[in-house]
Amino acid sequence: xxxxxxxxxxxxxxxxxxxxxxxxxxxxxxxxxxxxxxxxxxxxxxxxxxxxxxxxxxxxxxxxxxxxxxxxxxxxxxxxxxxxxxxxxxxxxxxxxxxxxxxxxxxxxxxxxxxxxxxxxxxxxxxxxxxxxxxxxxxxxxxxxxxxxxxxxxxxxxxxxxxxxxxxxxxxxxxxxxxxxxxxxxxxxxxxxxxxxxxxxxxxxxxxxxxxxxxxxxxxxxxxxxxxxxxxxxxxxxxxxxxxxxxxxxxxxxxxxxxxxxxxxxxxxxxxxxxxxxxxxxxxxxxxxxxxxxxxxxxxxxxxxxxxxxxxxxxxxxxxxxxxxxxxxxxxxxxxxxxxxxxxxxxxxxxxxxxxxxxxxxxxxxxxxxxxxxxxxxxxxxxxxxxxxxxxxxxxxxxxxxxxxxxxxxxxxxxxxxxxxxxxxxxxxxxxxxxxxxxxxxxxxxxxx
Amino acid sequence: xxxxxxxxxxxxxxxxxxxxxxxxxxxxxxxxxxxxxxxxxxxxxxxxxxxxxxxxxxxxxxxxxxxxxxxxxxxxxxxxxxxxxxxxxxxxxxxxxxxxxxxxxxxxxxxxxxxxxxxxxxxxxxxxxxxxxxxxxxxxxxxxxxxxxxxxxxxxxxxxxxxxxxxxxxxxxxxxxxxxxxxxxxxxxxxxxxxxxx
Numbered sequence: 095x096x097x098x099x100x101x102x103x104x105x106x107x108x109x110x111x112x113x114x115x116x117x118x119x120x121x122x123x124x125x126x127x128x129x130x131x132x133x134x135x136x137x138x139x140x141x142x143x144x145x146x147x148x149x150x151x152x153x154x155x156x157x158x159x160x161x162x163x164x165x166x167x168x169x170x171x172x173x174x175x176x177x178x179x180x181x182x183x184x185x186x187x188x189x190x191x192x193x194x195x196x197x198x199x200x201x202x203x204x205x206x207x208x209x210x211x212x213x214x215x216x217x218x219x220x221x222x223x224x225x226x227x228x229x230x231x232x233x234x235x236x237x238x239x240x241x242x243x244x245x246x247x248x249x250x251x252x253x254x255x256x257x258x259x260x261x262x263x264x265x266x267x268x269x270x271x272x273x274x275x276x277x278x279x280x281x282x283x284x285x286x287x288x289x290x291x292x293x294x295x296x297x298x299x300x301x302x303x304x305x306x307x308x309x310x311x312x313x314x315x316x317x318x319x320x321x322x323x324x325x326x327x328x329x330x331x332x333x334x335x336x337x338x339x340x341x342x343x344x345x346x347x348x349x350x351x352x353x354x355x356x357x358x359x360x361x362x363x364x365x366x367x368x369x370x371x372x373x374x375x376x377x378x379x380x381x382x383x384x385x386x387x388x389x390x391x392x393x394x395x396x397x398x399x400x401x402x403x404x405x406x407x408x409x410x411x412x413x414x415x416x417x418x419x420x421x422x423x424x425x426x427x428x429x430x431x432x433x434x435x436x437x438x439x440x441x442x443x444x445x446x447x448x449x450x451x452x453x454x455x456x457x458x459x460x461x462x463x464x465x466x467x468x469x470x471x472x473x474x475x476x477x478x479x480x481x482x483x484x485x486x487x488x489x490x491x492x493x494x495x496x497x498x499x500x501x502x503x504x505x506x507x508x509x510x511x512x513x514x515x516x517x518x519x520x521x522x523x524x525x526x527x528x529x530x531x532x533x534x535x536x537x538x539x540x541x542x543x
Numbered sequence: 544x545x546x547x548x549x550x551x552x553x554x555x556x557x558x559x560x561x562x563x564x565x566x567x568x569x570x571x572x573x574x575x576x577x578x579x580x581x582x583x584x585x586x587x588x589x590x591x592x593x594x595x596x597x598x599x600x601x602x603x604x605x606x607x608x609x610x611x612x613x614x615x616x617x618x619x620x621x622x623x624x625x626x627x628x629x630x631x632x633x634x635x636x637x638x639x640x641x642x643x644x645x646x647x648x649x650x651x652x653x654x655x656x657x658x659x660x661x662x663x664x665x666x667x668x669x670x671x672x673x674x675x676x677x678x679x680x681x682x683x684x685x686x687x688x689x690x691x692x693x694x695x696x697x698x699x700x701x702x703x704x705x706x707x708x709x710x711x712x713x714x715x716x717x718x719x720x721x722x723x724x725x726x727x728x729x730x731x732x733x734x735x736x737x738x739x740x741x
Contacts, residue, residue, distance in 0.1 A: 105722065109675070109695065109725075110697075113676060115588075116672045116673065117588045125576065128579065128609055132572075132575060444609070501601070
């Protein structure tokens with residue numbers, strides 16, 4: 095067909111002479127792709143190719159189908175049951191006031207905050223009630239009581255929107271009290287959490303261990319919201335002011351809190367075990383997370399490559415409180431992760447790759463929010479400023495397929511099994527719920543050699 | 544190894560080429576690699592003329608060579624093997640361009656104003672092959688395709704019309720517009736080069 099136009103024009107001839115001599119070495123990946131495409135013809139790896147490609151496609155389809163059905167049917171990917179229905183030492187955080195005045199100041203503040211959150215603050219004790227309580231055990235509100243160390247800098251606390259929403263502490267002593275309330279280790283992680291979420295209660299309590307021996311005089315105990323007080327305390331010589339985060343049930347000897355959000359109960363107590371009664375069960379349904387990535391892969395040999403980039407993971411969990419209270423909270427957490435992976439290409443076609451990746455990934459929380467859902471949807475309370483807490487480190491193995499979009503740019507989809515070797519200040523999520531967490535992710539990969 | 548193969552082939556092209564073709568027919572990986580090493584620089588030069596950039600040229604080369612190896616049984620030994628390979632490579636280029644967009648559509652109107660041909664000394668005397676290639680790549684895809692097929696590959700307008708599924712008139716007019724545009728760009732580039740030299 096070619097060479098039939100009898101082209102004798104000087105321009106055409108000169109152009110042909112100029113351009114026919116152009117030669118250029120091709121990039122190494124071109125031959126790799128050609129060779130990979132020709133491998134089936136050589137017969138040796140025909141079975142491997144079909145088996146690998148079919149298995150990867152089938153695996154991806156099955157995993158995607160499972161994840162989508164999970165989403166569609168609103169079935170949880172995983173479930174976490176928080177062990178917060180028994181009041182135990184590790185469930186509580188303790189702090190102390192120097193005097194009743196300070197306690198009153200604190201609860202005045204709590205009342206204000208309770209109102210701001212839309213709760214009924216009427217159940218919070220008044221100054222007179224506190225005074226009466228302290229008098230009945232031979233204490234006066236001016237008694238000097240032991241005060242533990244305030245802890246770290248107060249500056250961090252002042253930015254806490256829960257305890258001090260406007261950053262306007264009344265005085266230094268109040269700040270010290272506040273400082274003691276907020277667990278130092280998780281301060282940055284938890285300060286923006288809605289106060290009534292069981293996750294907060296659990297995490298809060300987990301970090302701060304309550305010691306019996308330190309439980310003296312006017313102590314305040316923060317307990318998970320789903321713990322019910324018991325009033326059969328005997329032989330008590332000390333009073334405790336208890337700030338309950340949720341649904342404490344008032345009884346004859348308990349000054350119960352009336353607000354849904356914050357309050358306290360005054361309790362004559364001898365030992366913490368006296369509080370322990372079955373209470374609310376908390377169940378967290380973890381929805382299938384969304385994972386998107388952008389990666390760069392350096393192929394340092396025919397089959398092997400080093401991969402890194404950014405991976406976004408969006409977790410969604412529904413916290414259901416049943417028993418003494420019926421609430422549902424939806425908590426969304428957003429993480430950004432950096433993987434470092436060794437990639438092995440099992441099938442390497444010009445347009446398609448089947449591969450496995452193995453390595454580590456560090457994830458850091460970047461944002462989060464929560465809202466109340468379910469039967470109280472009309473009373474939605476959103477905490478837009480909530481921060482996703484913590485860091486997670488994992489070891490992971492992925493199997494996936496990649497489609498070449500153009501040049502070195504590939505679209506990949508992969509199924510991953512990850513086990514988390516590090517979880518610092520992380521709220522419950524799908525990754526923390528599974529010892530071996532399965533997930534699907536989608537992304538773009540720039541492959542170069 | 545690659546250099547060794549090339550040197551060997553250059554020194555005894557005919558006998559070795561026949562061996563390579565025979566090896567490729569037996570799906571011998573080493574023979575395929577040697578044949579690729581021998582021919583791919585020139586074939587990439589062809590692809591670069593049809594492609595908008597190096598990445599696309601690599602795609603064309605890759606698809607073309609896969610077809611060469613897959614169809615090597617169809618080479619009957621009549622005519623030059625390199626010409627047979629070249630034809631497959633050109634077809635692979637056209638196939639990729641066809642997938643991307645139909646050559647010859649709506650390009651004529653876009654560049655109507657570029658028909659003016661500047662006159663002067665032959666710019667090809669000043670420019671290097673890579674410069675000319677870069678200018679070819681700047682042509683719109685329809686112009687570029689017809690220009691390559693007619694001016695370089697030597698297709699007739701009837702053949703181009705049949706290959707690209709356009710009318711003969713379209714092929715004819717596109718070529719002349721491409722030629723005019725090319726001449727204009729060559730002259731501009733020549734002037735730029737001369738200024739640089741001065």
